[in-house]
Structures are given as C-alpha cells and as structure tokens.
Amino acid sequence: MRIGVIGAGVMGRKHAEVIARNPNARLAAVADPGSRALAAEHAVPYFSGHAALLAAGEVDAVIIASPNAFHVDTALACLDRGIPSLLEKPMATSYAEAARLVQVAKASATPVLVGHHRRHHPAVKAAGDLIAAGELGKLVAVNGTWLTKKADSYFREPWRKRQGAGVMLINLVHDLDLFRHLCGNIVAVQAKVSNRTRGFEVEDTAAVIVEFENGALGSFIISDTVVAPWGWDQATEDDPTFPFNPTISCYQIAGTRGSLAFPQLARYHHEALSDWTQPLSMAFVEKATGDSYSNQLSHFIDVVRGVVEPYVTVADAAQSVAVIEAAKLAAATGGSVEVSTITNLS
Numbered sequence: 001m002r003i004g005v006i007g008a009g010v011m012g013r014k015h016a017e018v019i020a021r022n023p024n025a026r027l028a029a030v031a032d033p034g035s036r037a038l039a040a041e042h043a044v045p046y047f048s049g050h051a052a053l054l055a056a057g058e059v060d061a062v063i064i065a066s067p068n069a070f071h072v073d074t075a076l077a078c079l080d081r082g083i084p085s086l087l088e089k090p091m092a093t094s095y096a097e098a099a100r101l102v103q104v105a106k107a108s109a110t111p112v113l114v115g116h117h118r119r120h121h122p123a124v125k126a127a128g129d130l131i132a133a134g135e136l137g138k139l140v141a142v143n144g145t146w147l148t149k150k151a152d153s154y155f156r157e158p159w160r161k162r163q164g165a166g167v168m169l170i171n172l173v174h175d176l177d178l179f180r181h182l183c184g185n186i187v188a189v190q191a192k193v194s195n196r197t198r199g200f201e202v203e204d205t206a207a208v209i210v211e212f213e214n215g216a217l218g219s220f221i222i223s224d225t226v227v228a229p230w231g232w233d234q235a236t237e238d239d240p241t242f243p244f245n246p247t248i249s250c251y252q253i254a255g256t257r258g259s260l261a262f263p264q265l266a267r268y269h270h271e272a273l274s275d276w277t278q279p280l281s282m283a284f285v286e287k288a289t290g291d292s293y294s295n296q297l298s299h300f301i302d303v304v305r306g307v308v309e310p311y312v313t314v315a316d317a318a319q320s321v322a323v324i325e326a327a328k329l330a331a332a333t334g335g336s337v338e339v340s341t342i343t344n345l346s
C-alpha cells in the first residue's frame with residue numbers, strides 16, 4: 001500500500017519508521033511546508049502541502065501528522081479526494097472543530113482512523129477484556145499518572161507553546177481517551193491547571209477529576225516538566241525512544257471485586273472473605289506481544305482495504321476532545337463541567 005505522510009516532524013518520522021517495518025506498506029510521498037528531508041531520505045516525491053500531494057495520485061492512503069490546528073482541514077481534504085487517512089490525535093483543537101469533521105465523515109464512504117495508537121496496545125486489549133468480563137466487579141475508582149520531563153528544545157517549535165497545544169491536548173487526551181475506552185464514557189470533569197513552571201501560554205501541568213457514566217470516579221495528574229518515572233511511555237516499553245521502567249504502573253483501576261495495575265496487568269483480589277485485613281492475592285493477566293504503532297498501522301491497512309471499520313472513529317475521538325475541553329473550562333471557571341455542555345452545540 002502506498003502511504004503518504006503529511007507533516008514530517010517528530011511524529012511523521014515515527015510513522016515513516018513504522019511503515020518501513022511493515023511488509024504491506026511503503027512510504028510513497030511526503031508533504032511538509034517546512035522540510036524536504038524525509039522525502040529526500042526515502043527518495044520519494046516531495047510536496048509543500050497536502051493539497052498537492054492528494055492531487056498527485058501517488059498514494060492510496062495518508063497519515064496526517066501536522067500540528068494540531070491543521071488536522072481537521074487536512075482530513076476534510078482527504079475525504080473530498082476519497083483518500084483514507086490516519087489522523088493523529090488530538091483530532092481537533094476543539095469539539096466544535098471536531099464536529100465539523102464528524103459530520104462530513106459520517107456522510108462519506110472514505111474512512112478516517114484517529115491515531116489514538118495506545119488503544120492498539122496488547123495490554124489495553126487484555127485490560128479491556130478483563131473489565132468487560134466483570135472480573136474487577138463494579139468499577140469504582142480509577143487513578144492515572146503521566147509525569148515526565150520533555151526536553152526544553154521540544155518547545156522551540158512555536159505551535160507547541162500556543163493555544164491548540166499544551167500538555168492536555170497533546171498528552172492528557174491519550175490518557176483520558178484510554179480511561180473512556182477501558183472504563184466507560186466520562187460525563188463530568190473538574191480540574192486545576194498550571195503553566196507556572198514553563199510559563200507558556202498553554203499549561204504544562206494539570207490535575208483532573210472525572211466522573212464516568214457508570215458512576216465510577218477517576219483522578220489524573222499530568223505534567224511535562226518534572227523529573228519522574230510515572231507514565232505510559234516509561235511503563236509500557238511501547239516506544240524505544242523512552243527508557244523502560246518495568247516496576248511502575250501508570251493506571252490503577254479498582255472495582256468491588258478486584259483491581260488492576262496497568263500495564264503490568266497485576267490483578268489483585270481476595271480469595272474468600274473480602275475485607276482489608278485479608279491478604280490480597282495477585283496474578284498477572286496474560287497479554288499478547290507487539291507494539292501499538294505497528295498494530296495501528298496493520299489495522300489502518302485493513303481499514304483502507306475495506307476489511308474492517310476504523311477501531312477509533314472520528315465520532316469516538318471527538319468525545320475525548322470534548323473531555324479535554326470540559327477540563328479546560330472547569331479549570332477556568334473553578335467548577336464542575338458536564339461534558340454534554342461541550343458536545344451540545346445547538
């Protein structure tokens with residue numbers, strides 16, 4: 001399959017690596033107004049913008065990895081041309097913008113898969129199956145952490161310091177998307193955010209409380225400016241860019257019959273009498289091997305071939321954008337925000 005990459009920065013390069021490892025795909029073209037380097041390295045046609053790439057007829061599908069603010073218009077152009085796309089997260093910088101794409105995608109036969117790649121991780125699949133089978137009982141409390149330090153040089157790209165970026169839209173959207181995927185829809189949010197450490201227009205740190213549709217409560221703490229080991233990237237070994245720490249869990253999911261430390265999938269339960277004076281038994285839940293980026297690309301190839309529907313649709317991903325927007329509004333107003341106030345656009 002001939003795949004074009006639109007936006008050849010950090011993530012566009014990552015996708016090019018993943019494509020190179022897949023026997024069923026090849027990088028066929030690159031569009032990026034700022035750099036010809038990736039196209040030159042792979043000796044493929046270069047275009048300065050997505051419109052020229054889509055018009056050239058060199059690709060069967062594209063991966064959109066441009067800065068967040070360009071996602072919706074680029075995906076709309078793909079739909080207009082009938083070219084399937086894998087659209088990086090966040091799919092949009094606001095729910096209203098996301099809804100524009102959802103509406104057009106709904107009426108189109110051309111698929112759009114949103115790049116919430118973590119959903120394709122084997123530990124996510126195993127955790128989801130366990131929760132859906134009721135092995136933890138009724139979900140009650142969920143906790144998550146993503147604390148790490150991004151290099152100061154990462155923020156030389158101006159878009160990463162401005163509205164439309166920030167640790168909530170860039171990173172927290174991954175985690176809350178997984179919370180939604182594993183534990184159910186999020187209906188209300190409270191939050192505090194801070195930009196005190198980096199001093200940018202956008203936040204570097206946030207603490208968020210969520211209420212799930214099923215009544216469970218969740219909390220999440222996130223910062224891109226601290227020296228700490230707790231977060232998906234360090235815990236999962238999903239991406240060799242990040243040093244692996246096998247001892248830390250990034251999510252703890254607790255129910256009336258047991259709990260789960262993720263991604264180790266250490267499942268805790270009581271054998272007989274269930275009370276806190278009783279010893280807890282622990283067993284590791286089995287999971288498949290593989291990384292989420294490779295699994296996502298294999299899935300995308302099947303989507304383009306028409307074998308399967310997108311695992312992460314734009315309508316689904318739009319809800320994750322809405323949760324982030326609700327959290328931002330909650331932080332700005334100091335109150336609790338129902339996610340429906342964001343998604344109810346009328």
Ligand SMILES: NC(=O)c1ccc[n+]([C@@H]2O[C@H](COP(=O)([O-])OP(=O)(O)OC[C@H]3O[C@@H](n4cnc5c(N)ncnc54)[C@H](O)[C@@H]3O)[C@@H](O)[C@H]2O)c1
Nearest residue numbers: 007008009010011032034065066067068070088089090157
């Ligand atoms: N799935 C993940 O885990 C993950 C990880 C990192 C980034 N991302 C997402 O990938 C996207 C890109 O992030 P990044 O860190 O690679 O950014 P980046 O700044 O490193 O790269 C963006 C590239 O897009 C180019 N560009 C700018 N405007 C463009 C346009 N209109 N059309 C095409 N290309 C354009 C820039 O020249 C640059 O080369 C963001 O949406 C980000 O949220 C996802």
